[in-house]
Amino acid sequence: AQSVTQLDSHVSVSEGTPVLLRCNYSSSYSPSLFWYVQHPNKGLQLLLKYTSAATLVKGINGFEAEFKKSETSFHLTKPSAHMSDAAEYFCASSGTALIFGKGTTLSVSS
Amino acid sequence: GAVVSQHPSRVICKSGTSVKIECRSLDFQATTMFWYRQFPKQSLMLMATSNEGSKATYEQGVEKDKFLINHASLTLSTLTVTSAHPEDSSFYICSARDVGPGTGYTDTQYFGPGTRLTVL
Numbered sequence: 001a002q003s004v005t006q007l008d009s010h011v012s013v014s015e016g017t018p019v020l021l022r023c024n025y026s027s028s029y030s031p032s033l034f035w036y037v038q039h040p041n042k043g044l045q046l047l048l049k050y051t052s053a054a055t056l057v058k059g060i061n062g063f064e065a066e067f068k069k070s071e072t073s074f075h076l077t078k079p080s081a082h083m084s085d086a087a088e089y090f091c092a093s094s095g096t097a098l099i100f101g102k103g104t105t106l107s108v109s110s
Numbered sequence: 111g112a113v114v115s116q117h118p119s120r121v122i123c124k125s126g127t128s129v130k131i132e133c134r135s136l137d138f139q140a141t142t143m144f145w146y147r148q149f150p151k152q153s154l155m156l157m158a159t160s161n162e163g164s165k166a167t168y169e170q171g172v173e174k175d176k177f178l179i180n181h182a183s184l185t186l187s188t189l190t191v192t193s194a195h196p197e198d199s200s201f202y203i204c205s206a207r208d209v210g211p212g213t214g215y216t217d218t219q220y221f222g223p224g225t226r227l228t229v230l
Contacts, residue, residue, distance in 0.1 A: 032218075034218070034219075036221070041201070041226065042223055042224065043114075043116070043222050043223040044154075044205075045221070046220065090153065097144055097156050097159055098144070098156075098205075100153045102152070103153050105151075
């Protein structure tokens with residue numbers, strides 16, 4: 001069965017430092033993978049998606065993620081955090097419907 | 111492009127009343143829409159998959175008679191919470207899967223902004 005595991009429930013960084021949000025997936029085939037961001041009381045915004053083209057995927061707002069089949073990982077990174085990046089981040093895998101991880105709360109301090 | 115709207119954004123109702131939430135894909139057609147429920151500080155829980163012109167498919171444990179879903183067109187799905195009770199209070203989010211150009215579809219889901227339901 002497909003599953004998505006976000007390894008950290010909470011990540012705290014300082015403004016201007018790199019961000020790493022970790023996601024591992026489990027699937028019997030190469031799935032499509034997504035990262036979404038959710039600000040408080042808002043819906044989900046698509047940051048980026050992997051659909052078996054390039055393994056390094058660039059998204060919006062300076063985020064990118066690398067698909068590593070050998071590690072079954074799809075970690076989200078950003079070189080320099082901004083205060084506005086503070087939000088909830090969800091990794092998801094496609095199937096009949098999206099399968100979400102439990103989410104990672106990103107806090108950014110000044 | 112790929113904008114999904116939800117209406118209302120927030121609703122407060124009395125216990126026992128019914129509430130309808132609309133989900134619209136504004137600039138693309140969506141043969142499939144999804145309804146999720148999200149509890150505070152938790153991930154999204156899929157409630158049902160709504161297919162245009164056919165009955166919705168409900169996830170295990172979701173009462174189809176309580177959460178009525180209608181997907182009458184390629185751009186509109188509605189969720190009606192019937193005889194709402196305080197335990198139905200939650201954040202409801204819909205998403206729409208882009209049909210995509212030509213004959214294929216992408217498997218990208220675009221999400222609405224959510225509806226905060228509070229049942230008193």
